[in-house]
Amino acid sequence: MTDLENTQKQGRLCDYCNQSKALLYCRADSAKLCFSCDREVHSANQLFNRHSRSQLCDACDRSPASIFCETEQSVFCSNCDWENHKLSLSSSHNRRPIEGFTGCPSVSELVSFVGIEDLGNKVPFLGEEKVGCGDGCEEDGYLDLLSWETPVISGFDDLIVSSDFNHGFKPTDVPSLPKNRNASCGQHKEEIFRQLREMAKSEPNLSFEKTDLEAIVGFQSLIPDAGNLQPGSVNTTSKNDADPVPFPLYESSALECFSDNAEMGNQVFVPFSQLRSYTEENAVVPDKHIDTSKTIHVTSQEDQLEHQVAAGTIAAVPKIAFHELNSQERDSAISRYKEKRKTRRFDKHIRYESRKLRAETRTRIKGRFAKVEH
DNA sequence: AACTAGCTTTGTGGATGATTTCTAT
């Protein structure tokens, strides 16, 4: 049986190209899409750009996933999650809510979205297309894209790094979080990797995207594992490991903002569009016009890198100036997130046609239903 | 188990005003 037949049989064929396996679901379009078609469709205009997309449910293959079950390593829509976990035996599964994304995220952002870094080199196809880099290492042009220790700034909690939980929300009897607590890749990891890899090949400025990602919310300093963030073959040992940049504790008021939203739990997802705009607004500063009042800690490693670039020993990498995220900026990001969340709307779905017919024929006064005099 | 009665909850669309985003100057 061919791959296509397999895909068709699995009911996962992309509604747009009818060729690739669908991995995402767009509620607004009620469509299952592969990554490539998703980008094509949703880059058409600003309206489409705002469609919210989610991974496709691993169980029913026809609904947007909203829950990631770490125990089963699967993503489920709310219905399937209920079906799968209603039994007491499976109700203890380690599950957490996942959300979708809007806009047209880059490959690196999609990598973050699915949180695939902990699979690293185990990914079967990553062994392909090796390219020598001259110094003995072997480098796949896109391999590192999929194998970095991704910063995964997909949640606000990633911005809220507090070693002592001074905010008062100290967890009790909660096991330490897995290395990649944002991983939300379901049963179709390999296909996701394959499609992202294909997209990466057609994304010529990938290195820029990647550093964008590092720059997102400005915060190598805020990321515990940031030292592991290694752009391509450049071997850096971030100063952050030994000398973390101090960061003000997250204000309790801001936490209260989150506490009223159980759905967010410990996984607060920042829509990529917002991350991107945030990055553009705050993080990326042109080389020669760096506002020194806003930049922080150009590490000696970066200096070293610059020399290496100048000497031509390594390929040029875009230079990113980081600056601290002050509390006002964080509050702003939070409020933007909350606002966007509050205004998020999905296309209307009529559940009861009879009620629709009834509503259409009702008498109204200024649009409101009017009482019928008997 | 199947049925009924009674109560509660849900969902439906157009007009409107508030808010946000876009555009022109």
Next chain:
DNA sequence: TATAGAAATCATCCACAAAGCTAGT
């Protein structure tokens, strides 16, 4: 770059039939 005005977007309101739920037979 700042500002004003226009355009777009969205939440809210209303009544009531139908769906959903519970308790009793």
